[in-house]
Amino acid sequence: MVKVTVCGAAGGIGQPLSLLLKQSPLITHLSLFDIVNTPGVAADLSHINTKAKVTGHVGTAQLEEAIKDSDVVVIPAGVPRKPGMTRDDLFKINAGIVRDLAVAAAKFAPKAFMCIISNPVNSTVPIVTEVFKHFNVYDPKRIFGVTTLDIVRASTFVTELIGGDAATLRVPVVGGHSGVTILPLLSQVAGTDKLSQEQIEAVTKRIQFGGDEVVKAKDGAGSATLSMAFAGARFALNIVEAAVNGTAITECTYVHLDADKEGAKDTKAVVGELEYFSVPVQLGRNGVEKILPIGAVNNYEKKLFDEAVPELKGNISKGASFITEGAKL
Numbered sequence: 001m002v003k004v005t006v007c008g009a010a011g012g013i014g015q016p017l018s019l020l021l022k023q024s025p026l027i028t029h030l031s032l033f034d035i036v037n038t039p040g041v042a043a044d045l046s047h048i049n050t051k052a053k054v055t056g057h058v059g060t061a062q063l064e065e066a067i068k069d070s071d072v073v074v075i076p077a078g079v080p081r082k083p084g085m086t087r088d089d090l091f092k093i094n095a096g097i098v099r100d101l102a103v104a105a106a107k108f109a110p111k112a113f114m115c116i117i118s119n120p121v122n123s124t125v126p127i128v129t130e131v132f133k134h135f136n137v138y139d140p141k142r143i144f145g146v147t148t149l150d151i152v153r154a155s156t157f158v159t160e161l162i163g164g165d166a167a168t169l170r171v172p173v174v175g176g177h178s179g180v181t182i183l184p185l186l187s188q189v190a191g192t193d194k195l196s197q198e199q200i201e202a203v204t205k206r207i208q209f210g211g212d213e214v215v216k217a218k219d220g221a222g223s224a225t226l227s228m229a230f231a232g233a234r235f236a237l238n239i240v241e242a243a244v245n246g247t248a249i250t251e252c253t254y255v256h257l258d259a260d261k262e263g264a265k266d267t268k269a270v271v272g273e274l275e276y277f278s279v280p281v282q283l284g285r286n287g288v289e290k291i292l293p294i295g296a297v298n299n300y301e302k303k304l305f306d307e308a309v310p311e312l313k314g315n316i317s318k319g320a321s322f323i324t325e326g327a328k329l
């Protein structure tokens with residue numbers, strides 16, 4: 001039995017993400033939570049002839065029943081950016097939303113794998129960590145910031161330049177999930193040696209600021225939803241596949257480096273005392289099985305790390321202190 005709860009299930013990401021999850025034969029219960037419209041979304045999805053039973057839960061009074069005993073909780077709840085905003089501008093509203101959902105998960109589904117999509121991911125993941133610590137149910141192997149969209153974009157944009165199959169080209173993207181904290185390691189991708197430094201820098205910027213392309217094109221109507229649903233489903237389904245079947249799947253994801261202290265040693269050597277970083281992770285039955293080395297980084301990429309680390313540090317402490325110095329939970 002695998003119960004997956006989507007919090008924010010009626011939203012721009014939540015609906016297509018739930019549709020993609022409904023197609024998985026591994027999920028037996030798909031629980032849809034939002035503060036609006038989930039009865040309709042759940043009724044609609046429940047007519048699809050796949051295995052998962054679909055239930056809809058609306059409003060905070062129904063959060064406990066929605067989330068109780070979930071194996072996986074995916075959180076795309078909260079407001080998206082409008083043109084001119086940074087992801088950090090969303091903190092004011094989304095921090096409280098993620099905190100409240102994390103409190104419910106800590107109380108009613110403390111063993112769930114937590115997949116955090118809500119922005120700013122660099123800060124919302126530390127919020128979830130601190131809530132779980134507060135309730136004494138913290139396990140860094142089970143809390144993930146979903147950065148898969150950066151990897152999906154990197155595969156697409158790099159393939160446009162070097163050719164090949166975007167569906168199978170893997171580009172490691174480490175760091176965080178906002179602007180200069182997004183660190184594509186193009187030097188590790190076979191075929192990028194054909195590119196000029198100018199092309200490398202241009203595609204790196206495109207990956208770092210890919211979200212802005214969509215925000216601009218949507219012109220006030222939100223940010224990436226469909227590509228995020230694709231990426232979020234890929235990540236959540238990898239978590240489920242690894243947990244249920246023990247399949248060793250490698251995916252870059254934003255985790256606390258305590259999730260595998262030994263494995264994180266080489267990352268720590270580069271990022272110093274930074275606690276969180278998106279790193280290549282081998283997923284397994286218990287979530288993070290191993291943190292894998294970030295591998296060789298060239299001089300240009302080193303410079304990108306130097307820009308990313310201070311910004312990430314600020315984002316992380318902003319999220320953590322929202323709980324540790326915030327109102328009593």
Ligand SMILES: NC(=O)c1ccc[n+]([C@@H]2O[C@H](COP(=O)([O-])OP(=O)(O)OC[C@H]3O[C@@H](n4cnc5c(N)ncnc54)[C@H](O)[C@@H]3O)[C@@H](O)[C@H]2O)c1
Nearest residue numbers: 008010011012013034035077078079080117118119149228
């Ligand atoms: N990690 C990533 O790569 C990535 C990519 C795209 C978007 N995002 C982020 O995902 C979030 C959602 O984006 P969207 O486009 O789906 O927004 P949206 O406004 O379309 O949907 C958000 C949903 O969250 C719901 N919601 C609000 N408060 C809630 C609460 N307390 N509990 C449960 N649900 C609640 C809303 O009712 C709405 O249905 C944003 O913060 C956005 O920045 C992250």
Ligand SMILES: O=C(O)C[C@H](O)C(=O)O
Nearest residue numbers: 081087119211212223224
């Ligand atoms: O750009 C955004 O605000 C949404 C998301 O983080 C993205 O990368 O598309």
